[in-house]
Amino acid sequence: MHNKTLSELSALLHNGDITSVELTKHFLNRIKTHNGNLNAFISITEESALAQAAAADKQFAEKTAGKLTGIPMAHKDIFCTKGVRTSCASKMLDKFIAPYDATVVEKIAASGMVMLGKTNMDEFAMGSSNETSFYGPVKNPWDIERVPGGSSGGSAAAVAARLTPVATGTDTGGSIRQPSSLCNLTGLKPTYGRVSRYGMIAFASSLDQAGPMAANAEDAALLLNVMSGFDERDSTSVERDVPDYTANLNDSLEGLRIGLPKEYFGEGLSPEVAVTIEAAIKEFEKLGATVKEISLPNTALAIPTYYVVAPAECSSNLSRMDGVRFGHRCDDPKDLLDLYQRSRGEGFGDEVKRRIMIGTYALSAGYYDAYYLKAQKCRRLISDDFQQAFEEVDVIMGPTAPTTAFKLGDKTDDPVAMYLADIYTINTNLAGLPGMSVPAGFAGGLPAGLQIIGNYFDEARLLNVAHRYQQVTDWHKQIPTAFQ
Amino acid sequence: MSLDKSDVEKIAHLARLAIDESTIPDYARDLNNILTLVEQMSAVDTNEVSPMAHPLDAHQRLREDVVTETDQRELFQSIAPKTEAGVYLVPQVIE
Numbered sequence: 001m002h003n004k005t006l007s008e009l010s011a012l013l014h015n016g017d018i019t020s021v022e023l024t025k026h027f028l029n030r031i032k033t034h035n036g037n038l039n040a041f042i043s044i045t046e047e048s049a050l051a052q053a054a055a056a057d058k059q060f061a062e063k064t065a066g067k068l069t070g071i072p073m074a075h076k077d078i079f080c081t082k083g084v085r086t087s088c089a090s091k092m093l094d095k096f097i098a099p100y101d102a103t104v105v106e107k108i109a110a111s112g113m114v115m116l117g118k119t120n121m122d123e124f125a126m127g128s129s130n131e132t133s134f135y136g137p138v139k140n141p142w143d144i145e146r147v148p149g150g151s152s153g154g155s156a157a158a159v160a161a162r163l164t165p166v167a168t169g170t171d172t173g174g175s176i177r178q179p180s181s182l183c184n185l186t187g188l189k190p191t192y193g194r195v196s197r198y199g200m201i202a203f204a205s206s207l208d209q210a211g212p213m214a215a216n217a218e219d220a221a222l223l224l225n226v227m228s229g230f231d232e233r234d235s236t237s238v239e240r241d242v243p244d245y246t247a248n249l250n251d252s253l254e255g256l257r258i259g260l261p262k263e264y265f266g267e268g269l270s271p272e273v274a275v276t277i278e279a280a281i282k283e284f285e286k287l288g289a290t291v292k293e294i295s296l297p298n299t300a301l302a303i304p305t306y307y308v309v310a311p312a313e314c315s316s317n318l319s320r321m322d323g324v325r326f327g328h329r330c331d332d333p334k335d336l337l338d339l340y341q342r343s344r345g346e347g348f349g350d351e352v353k354r355r356i357m358i359g360t361y362a363l364s365a366g367y368y369d370a371y372y373l374k375a376q377k378c379r380r381l382i383s384d385d386f387q388q389a390f391e392e393v394d395v396i397m398g399p400t401a402p403t404t405a406f407k408l409g410d411k412t413d414d415p416v417a418m419y420l421a422d423i424y425t426i427n428t429n430l431a432g433l434p435g436m437s438v439p440a441g442f443a444g445g446l447p448a449g450l451q452i453i454g455n456y457f458d459e460a461r462l463l464n465v466a467h468r469y470q471q472v473t474d475w476h477k478q479i480p481t482a483f484q
Numbered sequence: 485m486s487l488d489k490s491d492v493e494k495i496a497h498l499a500r501l502a503i504d505e506s507t508i509p510d511y512a513r514d515l516n517n518i519l520t521l522v523e524q525m526s527a528v529d530t531n532e533v534s535p536m537a538h539p540l541d542a543h544q545r546l547r548e549d550v551v552t553e554t555d556q557r558e559l560f561q562s563i564a565p566k567t568e569a570g571v572y573l574v575p576q577v578i579e
Contacts, residue, residue: 099559192539206538235544304524315499322500324572329565335575337500345502353501357492357511358518360499371522376535378525383536416517432539456540 001026002162003479006071006219009165013060013070020056020070024049024114027072031116031163034483038139040148040158042077043085044117052114059112068222069112074164076155077118078125079105079210080199088201089133090123092321092328092347102199103231104168104210111226116164120154123349124318125175125203127151128421131412132351139408140183141480142446146405149179149421155213156183161483162215166223169213172204173306174401174425176211177437181400181449184439184478186220186466187213191456192432193238195224196231204313205236207306207429216476217438217466221245224459240457248460249467254288256465257393263299264398264424272443277399280440280450280469284397287468294393296385301378302427303419308362308375309430314352315359321347354415383431386453395465396453399424400437404446424451434459438466439475447478486516 001023004012012018028046035041049072056070080086080098082105087093101109109115122132130138130153138153140146141161148157152169156179159167169176171189180187188211195210202208212223228242260281265274281291323329323343330346333339348356362371389396402423411418428435433453440450450469454462470476487495492512496503503511557570566573 097563099556099563193542232545232547236538236542238540238542298528301525301528304522307518307522308525319500323565324574325560326563326565333575336577339575340500341497341502344500348501353503354511354514354518356499356501357495357515358522361487361495361515361519364495364498373535374525374530376537377530377533378528380533380536381528381530383539414517415514416521419521 002030002165005216006068006165006222009071010067014065016060020053020060020114021050023070024053024072024116027116027164034161034163037144038141038157038161039136040120040138040154040161040163041074041117042087042089042120042135042154045084045115048084049114049116052109056112056114066112068226070114072114072116072164073108074116074119074155074158074167075105076121076152076168076170078121078170078201079168080201081105081115081118084118086118086201087134088124089121089135090347090349090352091134094134094328096326100199103196103233104227105199107226107229108168119152119158119167122151122153123352124201124314125151125170125172126314126351126355128174128178128418129406129411130154131408132349134349137408140405141483142183142405146407146446147182149182149401149405151175152213153179156180156185159183159185159213159215160480162479166212166214166219168210168227170200170208170210171429172207172310173429174422176213177425177435177449177451178401178422180213180437182405182447184447184475185213186215186217186436186438186476187211188220188224188436188459188462189428189434190224190228190459191434193236194434194457194459195227196229196234196237198231198233202317204310205317206313207310209429216470217463218246218249221249221463243460245460245463248464251464252288253284253465253468256284256289256395258284258289258291259294259389259393259396260291261294261296261299261389261396261398263296268402268420268423269399270403270443273399273403273448276441276443276448277450281397283469283472287472292393294389294396296389296427298378298381298385299427302382302430303423305375305378305382305430306426307358307419308371309379311355311359312362312372313359315356315363318352318356323347351415379430382427386431386433390455395461398451400449400451401425404443404448428453432456434462436462436466438469439478441475487512487519
């Protein structure tokens with residue numbers, strides 16, 4: 001039951017072969033069995049899940065059910081869920097019960113899907129290994145001594161172990177795509193502005209974007225259909241119609257022009273991952289695509305630029321956590337300054353504090369031009385590289401991450417080494433482009449993802465490209481032995 | 485440039501973060517490593533480049549000036565650490 005696609009589950013539910021309550025219990029039982037090992041969930045919302053499932057079953061009885069009605073899913077714990085703890089994996093919000101639903105949560109609930117719980121993540125989405133969570137690291141289902149990637153590591157592990165059919169993630173510098181690569185998932189970061197950020201706890205507002213994490217491209221398309229759309233409550237949301245992302249999944253790839261940026265295949269890329277990606281590209285040639293080498297000359301600027309923009313914006317966003325209106329508050333503050341300083345000092349973990357301090361420094365008097373303004377200019381250069389490339393090619397392909405999953409603890413002592421895990425994903429966020437990771441094979445027994453990057457609002461094409469590849473390969477169907 | 489102990493203390497104060505005295509050398513090392521990484525930006529000439537704030541160069545929308553939010557004080561204050569008579573309580577700031 002847990003190895004079925006969303007369409008297969010939908011058919012079973014609509015035919016009356018299974019009820020949503022039965023399906024929901026099946027996944028809740030899997031969570032109970034495996035979560036102790038994986039630590040993929042922070043909160044399991046059994047009671048409300050069963051109530052939502054019962055409501056879905058009523059819709060089936062009344063013949064008002066939609067395509068996704070009654071199918072379980074999980075939300076990254078960065079999305080506000082009314083009446084349910086929304087922790088962002090931080091001690092700061094350990095007891096925070098959100099007073100409203102994020103737009104994404106609202107839309108998915110309106111589609112009739114059942115929320116099983118809230119998944120673990122790096123604290124405030126700051127990390128690439130899920131090791132900065134206040135609730136402890138998530139383990140990779142492919143090897144529990146290894147990280148699942150981050151920051152959406154809980155969502156990735158949960159879908160990879162089939163504890164939920166699909167999950168939501170967010171991606172500020174690779175946080176959907178890199179864990180998808182490390183856990184053998186199909187994950188998509190949409191164009192900036194495609195999915196509402198309302199109620200999604202902000203990390204770096206000019207980069208954050210939510211998207212689906214799924215077992216295959218069709219499932220991702222179905223979830224993206226529900227998540228996307230204009231929202232007047234998000235001032236950066238884009239007013240543009242949402243196509244049916246499943247409509248073009250089967251389009252031919254004959255004549256598709258693929259660009260391979262030479263900067264993505266150089267130093268730093270694990271040779272084993274390179275071999276996997278090259279084999280995937282060959283499949284696309286068999287499907288009728290043409291391949292050419294391109295250049296994104298400012299690729300090396302992406303990480304330096306990101307580590308100004310993201311910390312600067314986070315230092316501003318996280319200033320709302322002041323121990324006054326919500327969140328952690330220290331005991332017996334002696335004055336207002338002490339209240340702020342100790343509440344924040346106790347509530348935030350090390351990586352969050354590091355980034356707040358870098359951002360505070362970059363935005364402090366006299367440094368704005370040298371850091372934030374300079375970074376915004378570099379951002380333009382990075383974005384221009386892509387636009388130039390898209391004059392010659394339809395999609396860009398390369399590895400999602402430079403290596404397969406690394407061991408827990410391997411990079412925790414060296415923040416800069418950790419940052420390099422996102423070297424191929426960050427520039428897409430800086431440019432605001434959609435990007436995807438698709439299972440492309442295994443290196444040393446661990447999954448490796450192929451990244452596909454498209455031009456603005458080209459999500460349908462990315463999904464089409466991924467889907468056609470998944471018709472001729474079965475990497476995405478591989479499930480770790482212990483969770484079959 | 486390189487940050488020293490007093491720089492770290494100053495930044496922590498600006499950010500309203502209490503950090504343990506014993507951890508300052510670690511923060512100084514990590515922050516300096518990050519700034520060294522960031523310095524790579526200076527290798528490119530950006531004099532003629534316009535800064536990019538939004539990937540799609542969008543601008544702020546305007547809406548009718550009408551009330552859209554209702555008063556939810558009780559709901560919002562139910563999650564506050566300390567309130568009394570509808571206000572948030574903090575240590576005394578005015579003598």
